[in-house]
Amino acid sequence: MTLEAAIRVRREGFDLDLDLAIAPGEVVALLGPNGAGKTTALRALAGLVPGARVRVGESTWDGLPAERRPIGVVFQDYLLFVHLTALDNVAFGLRARGTAKPAANATAREWLDKVGLAGFERAKPRTLSGGQAQRVALARALATSPLLLLLDEPLAALDASTRLRVRADLGRHLRDYPGHTLLVTHDPLDAMVLADRIVILEEGRVVQQGTPAEVVRRPRTDYVANLVGLNLYRGRANGTEVSLVDGGRLAVAEPATGDVHVVFPPTAVGLYPEKPAGSPRNTWPVTVSGVEHHAHTTRVHLDGTPPVLADVTTATVADLRLAPGDTLWAVLKATEVHTYPS
Structure with a gap:
């Protein structure tokens, strides 16, 4: 019972x-x-x-x-x-x-x-x-x-x-x-x-x-x-675009409508010193606010619209020489972004 x-x-x-x-x-x-x-x-x-x-x-x-x-x-x-x-x-x-x-x-x-x-x-x-x-x-x-x-x-x-x-x-x-x-x-x-x-x-x-x-x-x-190591946002979806409650927009691969949660892992975020050429579907400027070194990766805290967490390799840290205050570009594929009703 x-x-x-x-x-x-x-x-x-x-x-x-x-x-x-x-x-x-x-x-x-x-x-x-x-x-x-x-x-x-x-x-x-x-x-x-x-x-x-x-x-x-x-x-x-x-x-x-x-x-x-x-x-x-x-x-x-x-x-x-x-x-x-x-x-x-x-x-x-x-x-x-x-x-x-x-x-x-x-x-x-x-x-x-x-x-x-x-x-x-x-x-x-x-x-x-x-x-x-x-x-x-x-x-x-x-x-x-x-x-x-x-x-x-x-x-x-x-x-x-x-x-x-x-x-x-x-x-x-x-x-x-x-x-x-x-x-x-x-x-x-x-x-x-x-x-x-x-x-x-x-x-x-x-x-x-x-x-x-x-x-x-x-x-x-x-x-x-x-707890589970994901970036989470709230927003309103209209087809393949989500307007985030706290500012910013994200493109998604699967169309949705109405109020949604938006999630993606920090490993899905790429960091570049200059805006990448071509047409990646999610690209926005960010500023490094913190860097945490873990066993095999480095977690980078980034301010922007939206703010985001990115997990990068030690080689990326060395190439970019990441430090608080650095300005970068965040890149995120729409296929890595998932939504579900809020």
């Missing part, structure tokens, strides 16, 4: 208004910038702050305190009990619910084995690596067979190399989990890899939701466009 939640939290200067539906076996990622309300939503579902009405079939959680809700939580810093062994940490929730110690320990051993920590039963949290601590926290959350699993930035405390491996392990466990999962994160890669559906939250409101592929292909806010 689908879990349905209506979350309404009001406090000075901020309102959270969020409706969520999570199907059995589904992983929903709640993604958004700092201050969007992600952690508040998680805490409301957990019963740690008032404001969430939760229904699963005929069962409701209204008024239930946190300790009586059928949930498991993995916190960003894991919050393992430092004085307890890994086995006792995993068994803690079962014991708190009245399970006898031998049965709780047996279940805890099974879960430590499932997460690849057989032989670590007597280890204390301070002796575990970050990845091992994360797996103990996950085992503790799942050992009670919760109806809802809440993951609060579960990979944020890990270094980059450990994160890659643990993300893959977490994805495998989530695929086997039959309950409802809400993943709260600010990392788009975690959301894209782990979630079946992504809900984008900004300033306490849902601004977009869909499968990872849908969100990547059709961002609807500047925040989402920045």
Whole structure:
């Protein structure tokens, strides 16, 4: 049965208004910038702050305190009990619910084995690596067979190399989990890899939701466009030309009409010191406002009408000697520009 939640939290200067539906076996990622309300939503579902009405079939959680809700939580810093062994940490929730110690320990051993920590039963949290601590926290959350699993930035405390491996392990466990999962994160890669559906939250409101592929292909806010690395504009289309809301015009290959979003990748933008000869369909003057060096490319921030991001090679940077204040020409093929209704 689908879990349905209506979350309404009001406090000075901020309102959270969020409706969520999570199907059995589904992983929903709640993604958004700092201050969007992600952690508040998680805490409301957990019963740690008032404001969430939760229904699963005929069962409701209204008024239930946190300790009586059928949930498991993995916190960003894991919050393992430092004085307890890994086995006792995993068994803690079962014991708190009245399970006898031998049965709780047996279940805890099974879960430590499932997460690849057989032989670590007597280890204390301070002796575990970050990845091992994360797996103990996950085992503790799942050992009670919760109806809802809440993951609060579960990979944020890990270094980059450990994160890659643990993300893959977490994805495998989530695929086997039959309950409802809400993943709260600010990392788009975690959301894209782990979630079946992504809900984008900004300033306490849902601004977009869909499968990872849908969100990547059709961002609807500047925040989402920045996450997925696309140039995004709003405009009004008339055939193969779009007049942009903030100034400028772009030619497109596929005719459209009415209000649209316009997107294209920074890699589609070419930069030239002089206006190119011939008749490229989108050419406009720009000024370099910033340069960011990445592993294999350089991202150039350009002011113009419209402003634009361009990803260029190191060789292009050397040829153009890019620096803030330089004036250039941006060139964009109409076939690289995509529109969809706004």
